[in-house]
Amino acid sequence: MLRYVRLMLTASVVISAGAISLLAQSAAKPPIRVAIVGLTHGHVRGFLHTLPDSSSARLVAIVEPNQQLAEQYRNEYKLDPSLFYTDEETMINKLHPDAVLAYGTIAEHRKVIEIAASHGVNSMVEKPLATTVEDAIAIRNAAQEHHVQVLVNYETTWYNSNAEALREARAGKLGTVRKILVRDGHEGPKEIGVGPEWLPWLTDPKQNGAGALFDFGCYGADLATVINKGATPLSVTAFAQTHKPDIYTKTEDDATVIVAYPGMQAILMPSWDWSFAVKNMEVYGNEGEIFTVGPGNIVTRYKGQKVESAIYPAPELRQNESNSLDYLAAVLHHEIDPKGDLSSLETNMIVVQILDAARTSIEQGKTVTLKPLP
Numbered sequence: 001m002l003r004y005v006r007l008m009l010t011a012s013v014v015i016s017a018g019a020i021s022l023l024a025q026s027a028a029k030p031p032i033r034v035a036i037v038g039l040t041h042g043h044v045r046g047f048l049h050t051l052p053d054s055s056s057a058r059l060v061a062i063v064e065p066n067q068q069l070a071e072q073y074r075n076e077y078k079l080d081p082s083l084f085y086t087d088e089e090t091m092i093n094k095l096h097p098d099a100v101l102a103y104g105t106i107a108e109h110r111k112v113i114e115i116a117a118s119h120g121v122n123s124m125v126e127k128p129l130a131t132t133v134e135d136a137i138a139i140r141n142a143a144q145e146h147h148v149q150v151l152v153n154y155e156t157t158w159y160n161s162n163a164e165a166l167r168e169a170r171a172g173k174l175g176t177v178r179k180i181l182v183r184d185g186h187e188g189p190k191e192i193g194v195g196p197e198w199l200p201w202l203t204d205p206k207q208n209g210a211g212a213l214f215d216f217g218c219y220g221a222d223l224a225t226v227i228n229k230g231a232t233p234l235s236v237t238a239f240a241q242t243h244k245p246d247i248y249t250k251t252e253d254d255a256t257v258i259v260a261y262p263g264m265q266a267i268l269m270p271s272w273d274w275s276f277a278v279k280n281m282e283v284y285g286n287e288g289e290i291f292t293v294g295p296g297n298i299v300t301r302y303k304g305q306k307v308e309s310a311i312y313p314a315p316e317l318r319q320n321e322s323n324s325l326d327y328l329a330a331v332l333h334h335e336i337d338p339k340g341d342l343s344s345l346e347t348n349m350i351v352v353q354i355l356d357a358a359r360t361s362i363e364q365g366k367t368v369t370l371k372p373l374p
Helices: 002-027 044-053 067-076 088-095 106-118 133-146 160-171 212-227 324-332 345-364
Strands: 032-037 057-063 099-102 122-126 150-153 177-185 235-241 254-261 264-271 278-285 288-293 297-302
Touching (some): 032 088, 088 106, 099 106, 106 122, 133 345, 212 278, 235 345, 254 345
16 A cells, blocks of 8 residues: 555656646747847847857848848858848838847937837847937837837846846935946947947947947946936036047047936946946945946945945846846746836936937036926
């Protein structure tokens, strides 16, 4: 009898394990089908490097009208020629992907998103969302009308350090946040060897919105907006300089932006004139402070402690919050609600408003007062 009971229990465990395995397999979501639109934004290289290892997304098309550039990428990454199209509308009509990934100029984002949205296709674009508030509002209208997601990809969104700083601020561990300082940039796009398909538009204020102000100011505006729970700032005051006018003839290469909120300031320091690449944030509250050091490390000090801590690693992020592809797939599979996130459309409407006001402040030499967008 005892042997019989043991056999039954063993069988039960095996059946249960098998059932769990089958349930896990049935719960697994298929990879989303994505199409790249544009190859002139150099960040597309990072995407093409990571995509083959992704179980969340599958590349079904690349749209690039410049045949020479398309051939360059086709040869470099050994891509199937059948992936390539010259027109977004034609590609969507034939393949209807789950999402398009925009890797062209920032000024092109509106057109890419509007075309995709009109076919019920979602979009993820490289930062920032748009070059003007007018374009941002048009993008929002298209997303709402066609019920699609529009997300913005920032490198710093996937930093463990930033996630921990936002978590501590949200949890009240720092008390009331009074000031943040965000320093972003590098030696300059030409100095670091940005490609010939990228450099001309990146340094063109019509295609990029500005110079370092838009290229790197967007990171701090994004973080400040989330820390302030999506609130519209009271005002923006900005200053800009061009330290290397022989290289950057059309745009500023350094800026300082002061974003004022009730009882709080965000100071953004974007630059193409740092000694080295840097993406750091300092968050000061009346109960403590946290400094991010690159993607993975933090330094903290809380009220009552005499000195800052030694640098230490921030907690790891969950897989679907640690990179753009897994995050996009999780949003489209309704596993994550992006509202209020660093990538969300709502957040990035405010980011564009801050950048637009900073540009106006620099042009007019005065503080710009903001109101909530219509």
